[in-house]
Amino acid sequence: VFSDGIYTIASAIDVTKALDIPCASTGDGTLPQLFTANNSAAQKYYITSTGDGYYRITALCSNKSLDVKDYYIDETTGSGTVQQWTTSNNDAQKWRVETTSDGYFTLYSKCGNGTSALDVKGGAALDGTAVGVYAGNST
Template sequence: MPFALEAKGAGTTDGTLVQQNSWNGGCGQLWKIELLDDGSYKVRSACSDKVLDVTDASQDDGALIHLWSSWNGTNQQWTFEPMP
């Protein structure tokens, strides 16, 4: 069964936790990927204008990811690596 990144409960407010869940095609699992000038990406919820944000800009393994209003912080910038 495929998995997806999901805004918990299809939430749309600042602080909504983001989790992995089984794919169901709901709005909380749909994302817009925006290329930024520096080559990184912003990942925006299709349900709201909120973006993926690392809680408290943590650099620790297992840090929580949530939705937050975009403010262009480095904790809202993402890179993607190809799978081998």
């Protein structure tokens, strides 16, 4: 879909907001949030192909990857917690990238049935809003 490289992941809800690792934390288990784009290392990610049709998304500030916690996605809602975690080659850290009809990208976790996308909780474009996975819903 695109070349390996360093990217900022902006929200399609409000492109002035970006996926952010709070306080540029280096800790395992840190939960990403939405935050006003500021071009910091906390908002830059190495996106690299895993060679099997998926990508790994690794925070520049911590060298840890976006990970679906405990591989768990609720079967009813398609929701799950996303955290940063020490990089590995497991499915919890693999993401499928699809282009939307309006030119944005949607990131789908390989966990569960593969239809849960990186999502801003409640569709709220506010600083500090949690980011997780939720059944793909075009928002």
